[in-house]
Amino acid sequence: MRRLFPFPLLTLGLLGMWLLLNQTVALGHILLGGAVATGAGLAMAALKPQKPKIGKPLAVLRLLGIVATDVIRSNFAVAGIAIQGKRRKQTSGFMTVPIDMQNRYGLAILSIIMTATPGTVWLNFDAGSGRLLIHVLDLKDEQAWIDIIKNRYERLLMEIFQ
Amino acid sequence: MIAPGDLPLWAAIIVGALTIGGAAFTLVGSFGLWRLRSFYDRVHTPTLGTSLGTVLIIVASMICFTVLESRVILQELLIFVFVSVTTPVTLMLLARAALYRDRAEGNASVPPADPQPILKAREAEPDA
Numbered sequence: 001m002r003r004l005f006p007f008p009l010l011t012l013g014l015l016g017m018w019l020l021l022n023q024t025v026a027l028g029h030i031l032l033g034g035a036v037a038t039g040a041g042l043a044m045a046a047l048k049p050q051k052p053k054i055g056k057p058l059a060v061l062r063l064l065g066i067v068a069t070d071v072i073r074s075n076f077a078v079a080g081i082a083i084q085g086k087r088r089k090q091t092s093g094f095m096t097v098p099i100d101m102q103n104r105y106g107l108a109i110l111s112i113i114m115t116a117t118p119g120t121v122w123l124n125f126d127a128g129s130g131r132l133l134i135h136v137l138d139l140k141d142e143q144a145w146i147d148i149i150k151n152r153y154e155r156l157l158m159e160i161f162q
Numbered sequence: 163m164i165a166p167g168d169l170p171l172w173a174a175i176i177v178g179a180l181t182i183g184g185a186a187f188t189l190v191g192s193f194g195l196w197r198l199r200s201f202y203d204r205v206h207t208p209t210l211g212t213s214l215g216t217v218l219i220i221v222a223s224m225i226c227f228t229v230l231e232s233r234v235i236l237q238e239l240l241i242f243v244f245v246s247v248t249t250p251v252t253l254m255l256l257a258r259a260a261l262y263r264d265r266a267e268g269n270a271s272v273p274p275a276d277p278q279p280i281l282k283a284r285e286a287e288p289d290a
Contacts, residue, residue: 017240020236020237020239020240021237021240023235023237071213071214072214075187075210075213075214078191078194078206078207078209078210079187079190079191079194079210081194081198081207082190082191082193082194082197082198082207082210083190083193083194085193085194085197085198086197086198086199090199090203092200092202092203092206094202094272094273096273111250111254112246112247112250114250115209115249115250115253115254116209116212116213116246116249116250117209117213118191118206118207118209118210118213119206119209120206121202121205121206121253121254121257122250122254122257123254123257123258123261124258124261133273135202135205135206135257137203137206
């Protein structure tokens with residue numbers, strides 16, 4: 001099993017995508033999609049990537065909930081700033097956040113979260129010093145942003161990718 | 163053949179409201195892109211269209227076609243997955259290119275590059 005499905009989640013995800021794209025759960029499509037997904041999993045194994053260890057499904061769900069609420073809240077906040085345009089006093093700026101997480105998959109997910117949330121843009125991460133440079137649209141309180149990133153996202157991500 | 167009139171009123175109201183909401187967020191995001199001051203400010207606002215704007219419109223589409231075809235249509239979820247995974251790539255590429263250029267031009271409004279990253283990497287992992 002391990003040999004045939006080196007990345008079971010990837011294979012399952014691809015099969016799910018295949019079925020969604022074809023809008024069917026017919027046996028023929030499950031077999032065909034399964035074959036393609038298995039091949040893709042084997043091709044991935046040939047690239048020898050570092051294997052992600054994803055644990056704690058509850059933490060994954062909690063993170064999804066947190067990100068969803070934050071994305072909705074910041075959508076409204078940034079919409080307000082965008083409507084005010086140039087009349088508004090400029091509060092944007094750069095800041096650095098110290099990041100303790102070293103897992104590259106965790107960092108990749110963190111970058112997606114930060115970019116998907118309007119109002120923060122991931123600029124540069126220095127793996128050596130663990131310093132993350134971001135640009136924040138509404139930078140009134142640097143410490144508040146550090147707390148959000150470290151306590152709301154990073155801690156859960158470190159739990160998920162031990 | 164599916165005609166627009168086949169959609170029941172309650173579904174039409176929900177779908178219409180969601181579509182207009184998503185379009186409004188996208189429009190405000192584009193407005194911000196035009197109105198804000200610096201490049202780094204402007205790069206934030208189009209994210210409205212790629213987050214809530216996209217979500218509202220794909221939810222509207224899912225409801226509309228689920229009701230019209232009387233079966234669950236979920237393929238729009240893939241749009242959401244691909245948009246959320248690919249947006250950071252373009253956004254980071256643009257922002258970092260701007261940062262690189264500003265640093266090269268000696269623009270004082272951007273933070274300088276981290277000094278000697280190689281030396282710092284060794285300090286952080288003495289056993290490596």
